[in-house]
Amino acid sequence: MEEIIFYDTLRQGLWIAVEISTPILLVALVVGLVIGLFQALTSVQEMTLTFVPKLAAILAMFCVSMGFMTETLTGFFTERLVPLIIGG
Template structure:
């Protein structure tokens, strides 16, 4: 296995990581912005108000996106296993 192939595998791994984590990060960002707007409009400055809705939203997103995440990780693992079996 050459250095270029190792870099390709690492690059693909980073992309898989970004693709898998993107739904939860986007939902966390959106919920955070909505709550920040709500706090700014109502002048409620409670620090713990952000955590519970954000945790619940990320958990629900995780449950919804779990099949997609599993399929993406399985496809990446299959590519790596094929490279191992064929020898590069």
């Protein structure tokens, strides 16, 4: 395998990882900011107040975006990796 094909495939794989992780990370960021603002306004500093809602939001977003993640990974595998494995 030529180096340019290897690096191009690696670049595409890393970009797909960024695309797949973006929705979940954005939800975690927004929920963390909202909860942090709530804690600052109410002076409640409870660790479970930050952890449980953020975990629930991440799980909900994972369930919502699971189809997109599966389609993206399957497409990358079938369109890019399988032809390289076969040798075409």
